[in-house]
Amino acid sequence: MKRLSLLLALVLVVALSLGAGAQKIIEITYWTHTDDNRTLIENRYIAEFQKMYPNVRVKRVVNEAAKMGDLVLTAFSANNAPDLFNLPIEQEYGYMMQGRVSPVDYAAIGVKDANALRAEYMPGTFDSVTVGGKIYGLPLEITNWAIYINKKIFRSVGLDPEKDYPKTWEEMADISEKLTLRNGDIITRRGFDFRYPYYLVSLLPMVEQLGGALLSPDGKKAIVNDAAWLKVLKFMKEWGPYGRNLGSPTYPAPRKIWNKDNNDMAMCLSGFYQQGRLKIDNEAFFDSNEWMVVPFPVFKDAVNDVRCSYYGHFLMVNAQAPKEKQEMAWKLSAYMLSHPMEYLNIVNIIIPKKDMLDSKEFKSLPYMDVFMDDMAKSHMVFLHENGYQFERFIGDAVQAVMMSKVTEQEALNTLRQRIQEVLDEQ
Amino acid sequence: MRQRRGFSMEQRKARWGWIFVTPSLLFFFVFSFYPIFNSFYLSFFRKNLLSLKPPTFIGLDNYKYLMRSSLFWQSVKNTAVFTVGAFLPLLVLSLILAAFIMTRPRFRKGFQMLLYSPAALSSVVAALIWLLIFDPRGIANQALNALMNTSGVNYHWLSSPGMLRLSTIIVYVWKYVGYFTVIFVAGIGAIPGSLHEAALIDGADRWTDFWHITFPLLKPTTLLVSVMAMIQCLKTFSTQYLFVTSGAMSQPIEVITLNIYNTAIKDYSIGRASAMSVLLFLVMLTFTWVQLRLSRTEEVSYM
Numbered sequence: 001m002k003r004l005s006l007l008l009a010l011v012l013v014v015a016l017s018l019g020a021g022a023q024k025i026i027e028i029t030y031w032t033h034t035d036d037n038r039t040l041i042e043n044r045y046i047a048e049f050q051k052m053y054p055n056v057r058v059k060r061v062v063n064e065a066a067k068m069g070d071l072v073l074t075a076f077s078a079n080n081a082p083d084l085f086n087l088p089i090e091q092e093y094g095y096m097m098q099g100r101v102s103p104v105d106y107a108a109i110g111v112k113d114a115n116a117l118r119a120e121y122m123p124g125t126f127d128s129v130t131v132g133g134k135i136y137g138l139p140l141e142i143t144n145w146a147i148y149i150n151k152k153i154f155r156s157v158g159l160d161p162e163k164d165y166p167k168t169w170e171e172m173a174d175i176s177e178k179l180t181l182r183n184g185d186i187i188t189r190r191g192f193d194f195r196y197p198y199y200l201v202s203l204l205p206m207v208e209q210l211g212g213a214l215l216s217p218d219g220k221k222a223i224v225n226d227a228a229w230l231k232v233l234k235f236m237k238e239w240g241p242y243g244r245n246l247g248s249p250t251y252p253a254p255r256k257i258w259n260k261d262n263n264d265m266a267m268c269l270s271g272f273y274q275q276g277r278l279k280i281d282n283e284a285f286f287d288s289n290e291w292m293v294v295p296f297p298v299f300k301d302a303v304n305d306v307r308c309s310y311y312g313h314f315l316m317v318n319a320q321a322p323k324e325k326q327e328m329a330w331k332l333s334a335y336m337l338s339h340p341m342e343y344l345n346i347v348n349i350i351i352p353k354k355d356m357l358d359s360k361e362f363k364s365l366p367y368m369d370v371f372m373d374d375m376a377k378s379h380m381v382f383l384h385e386n387g388y389q390f391e392r393f394i395g396d397a398v399q400a401v402m403m404s405k406v407t408e409q410e411a412l413n414t415l416r417q418r419i420q421e422v423l424d425e426q
Numbered sequence: 427m428r429q430r431r432g433f434s435m436e437q438r439k440a441r442w443g444w445i446f447v448t449p450s451l452l453f454f455f456v457f458s459f460y461p462i463f464n465s466f467y468l469s470f471f472r473k474n475l476l477s478l479k480p481p482t483f484i485g486l487d488n489y490k491y492l493m494r495s496s497l498f499w500q501s502v503k504n505t506a507v508f509t510v511g512a513f514l515p516l517l518v519l520s521l522i523l524a525a526f527i528m529t530r531p532r533f534r535k536g537f538q539m540l541l542y543s544p545a546a547l548s549s550v551v552a553a554l555i556w557l558l559i560f561d562p563r564g565i566a567n568q569a570l571n572a573l574m575n576t577s578g579v580n581y582h583w584l585s586s587p588g589m590l591r592l593s594t595i596i597v598y599v600w601k602y603v604g605y606f607t608v609i610f611v612a613g614i615g616a617i618p619g620s621l622h623e624a625a626l627i628d629g630a631d632r633w634t635d636f637w638h639i640t641f642p643l644l645k646p647t648t649l650l651v652s653v654m655a656m657i658q659c660l661k662t663f664s665t666q667y668l669f670v671t672s673g674a675m676s677q678p679i680e681v682i683t684l685n686i687y688n689t690a691i692k693d694y695s696i697g698r699a700s701a702m703s704v705l706l707f708l709v710m711l712t713f714t715w716v717q718l719r720l721s722r723t724e725e726v727s728y729m
Contacts (some may be wrong), residue, residue: 066671070691077475077696094694098476184578187564241585249673250429250584251562389693394678399675403585418497 026328028059031072031082033065037276037347039413045336052335056328069388072269076100076318083321086140089128089312090200090391093383096129096136096208100321104135108327109334122352128380129314137314138333141349143271144310144375145202145365147297150260151290152265153179165294166192166267167224169235170208176246179266185245192267193247193254194239198392200382201270201309202296207232209302214382214419215391222419226412231299232403233408239275240402249399261285269296269308272371276348293367307374386422393418462707469701475694498702500677501685508681509659511595516655519603522649524610525636538611541604549601549664556597556665557672560584580671584669585680594679597665602658606651613647614640632720653717657710663687682706 030046032038036244039062046058048155061082063071069091075081076095087095095101104117111117114135118126122137129137147166154161157178167171185290195202204214212228214219223229241248259281268274279286296308315333317326340351344362356362363369384390397415400406433441469488471481492498526536544552546566559565560583570581583593617640625635663683670676670684680688690699 039669073694074473074693098474099478100476131677182578184576184580185580186567197671241582248562248585249675251673263568285584373530388692392688392692395678400677403582403675 007223009376023100025055025057026324027051027059028084028325028329028332029059029061029082030329030332031061031063031068031075031085033068033086034062035347036280038343038349041339041342041346042336045339046082046332049332049335058331064231071072079320081318081320083110083318083325084315084333085318086313086315088381089314090381090383090387092316093128093239093387094316094385095316096131097385099126100319101136101316102321102326103136104138105327105330106328107318109138120353120355122354122357124380125312125352128312128383131348137316138330138337139352140313140337141273141343142310142312142352142375143350144371144378145195145269145271145296145308146370146374147294148255148268148270148274149294150258150261150266151291151292152261153189153263156263161292165292166413167295168299169297169301172233173239173244173246176267177244180246185241187245187247187251189264190247190254190266192269193251193265195255195269196249196398197395199389199398200387200391201215201311203232203236203394203398204382205296205378206299208306209299209304211303214394215384215423219384221413222423225417227326229412229415230268230408233397233411236398237401242403247325249404250403259285261290272350272365272368273348275366276346293370295370296378305377307378309378310375311381373384385405389422390419427428432660435489444606447617465700465703465707469704471697473695473697474691475696477694481697484697489699489705492705497680498685501680501682504679505660505662505681505683507591508594508662508679509656510596511591512598512659512662513652513655514537515595515599516603516606516659517648517652519599519609519649520606521644523603523607524614525640527607527611528614529632534611541607543604544603547601548674550668553597553665553668554602556593556600556647557584557668559591584672584674587675590669590678593674594662594665594669598659598662602655603663606655609651609654610644610647615643617643642692649720653713656713660706660713672696 032042039060042060046060050058052273069087072081072085072087072091081100092101104114106113106117109117111120114126114130114133117135117334122142125139125142126135126137128133149161149165151161154164159175159178162173166175172192179189179191180187181189207213207225207228208224210228210231212223212225213234214223218225239246247254254265255274257268258265258268259271259274259278261282275286277391278291286292298307317329317333317338319326321329337351337353340353340356341359341361343349343351344356344365350357384391393415397411400414401408402409434626444518448589468481470483470485472484472487473481504663523541527534527541530537562580562583566583567579567581569575571579584590603718612613619664621639621643625639630638661683666679666681666684667687669679675682683706686699686702689695689702
């Protein structure tokens with residue numbers, strides 16, 4: 001009997017000690033888009049975070065940027081979404097509106113309240129992710145685009161890149177004409193070309209420069225100022241293969257081939273992050289001092305000095321995840337984002353923390369002044385629950401004028417009708 | 427024979443049959459029937475793909491909307507143009523290739539493998555390869571310039587509505603012609619050799635033999651291939667999707683499946699997308715029914 005009691009006591013002690021030692025494992029799934037540099041540093045942050053919280057396992061899943069929107073959407077619609085993710089704010093907007101993401105857990109990230117969080121960042125950073133006074137995301141990056149120039153190509157046609165760079169869209173077309181090389185109709189070197197799928201970021205500001213807008217201030221009427229839209233559509237028509245033949249959406253993406261310095265792309269539109277990618281793709285060109293960055297052009301008769309819109313990628317947390325996962329996901333986000341300088345130096349993305357923006361190191365980075373000056377003259381990308389859909393409609397209008405016999409007026413009428421139909425349904 | 431546990435041999439065989447078939451049936455129910463029924467159900471509701479709110483019943487409103495939507499009719503037109511454009515070359519080319527292969531017994535296996543290989547290739551890879559070919563500086567322009575004895579002419583493979591439609595058809599025919607050729611080869615192979623021998627004895631040449639023996643006896647296979655090819659063409663998606671995402675304009679090649687994708691995934695309108703899927707399903711069901719009806723009257727017996 002004594003032996004049996006001793007054995008039972010031993011079993012009890014072992015069971016209790018095992019129970020006390022075994023903490024519940026929290027597994028966080030984090031979905032993000034491809035970026036080798038960011039993967040490098042974030043994997044390190046995750047390893048450090050897991051050391052700080054031994055009961056946490058983070059599964060970082062990398063998806064192709066172009067597919068990320070569809071993947072996150074289908075995962076959310078199947079109620080099987082990641083706990084933490086990032087997307088461009090235009091796409092994330094719908095998730096906030098539909099209550100699919102949770103507000104920032106201020107206690108988890110170590111701030112008192114929303115105002116304390118705002119105080120750490122550039123003014124206006126959280127405007128696009130604030131609904132009903134609550135903040136729904138932490139900024140992984142805020143980006144705007146400017147024009148990257150290959151100086152050698154400019155000089156090859158007798159232009160001085162420092163003086164002759166395009167300041168207006170009219171100059172952009174004329175200079176591109178000089179820089180473009182063709183074999184018959186086929187372009188073998190483009191002067192400049194647009195980033196076609198991103199019409200809300202870069203084409204809508206061109207309309208705004210001329211006094212136009214996508215929606216009326218009350219959001220009920222589609223297309224404000226026909227003349228502005230028609231002028232931009234005419235500009236794009238002339239740009240296309242049946243006009244001055246300066247470029248087309250069917251040619252390879254400019255910013256990718258610009259890096260190669262293969263004498264086939266003189267200018268491209270991109271963000272500060274382009275420099276990081278250039279360094280990886282073509283270090284010799286990066287170090288060559290043969291490239292420069294200039295502001296986003298404006299039309300000669302612009303009524304508003306609006307530059308390329310800036311957009312953000314925000315880290316957001318799935319509102320359907322269990323509370324302890326949400327808390328840990330916010331803690332992880334805050335931990336990763338507490339290294340803004342490393343993100344800037346290694347990934348070339350800007351986490352708009354005040355301390356960093358005010359630092360000498362930040363201000364001395366190549367062409368940072370160009371990006372910051374442009375950002376001061378621009379605004380956050382157009383946000384709407386149907387923004388993604390509107391962008392597709394704008395794209396259809398631009399492609400119709402560039403690549404078919406559709407007139408600017410016909411394309412604008414179709415665009416207006418399609419957007420108005422969506423607005424009227426709401 | 428002694429019956430075990432009171433079951434006859436037939437019953438036992440049937441029981442094993444059910445055991446073997448059950449996994450496939452389950453798979454079918456989960457991945458085919460359930461989505462079909464769910465789409466049908468959802469087509470009567472307004473539902474935002476992202477919303478957690480329950481769907482709102484709207485009766486036939488999604489269908490009514492589609493009937494007056496110019497975008498929907500444009501996608502119907504695009505699907506019809508593509509189907510007709512791809513279906514005829516697929517049918518004719520695969521028959522010609524099969525007849526050719528059957529006359530070359532030494533190289534039959536090699537030809538079949540060669541022709542079938544694009545079908546085994548992922549649609550994404552196939553479209554990417556062809557995007558490079560159709561690039562203004564790609565092989566397509568170079569070849570056509572050499573053929574037409576021109577220099578530097580851009581034939582706008584991806585940047586004019588007509589050529590863009592043709593480009594998607596070329597990709598599709600290239601990808602699936604081998605698949606249907608293999609079916610035709612099997613059909614031709616099933617025709618008893620004695621019939622050809624009898625024809626030859628009666629003085630028929632190869633051409634007469636093909637038109638009077640092979641072709642009539644191939645009717646069931648031709649019917650099967652034509653219906654399969656048509657249904658396949660109606661479901662086309664990946665080529666158009668990849669072309670559009672690579673900068674080609676969407677208006678001429680936005681087929682119904684691409685419209686369904688955009689409506690559900692980009693516009694979050696899953697109810698409307700489901701209504702479109704149901705309509706497409708009904709069209710395909712009609713073709714299948716027609717095929718079954720016709721195949722009954724076209725059965726061939728070699729007895």
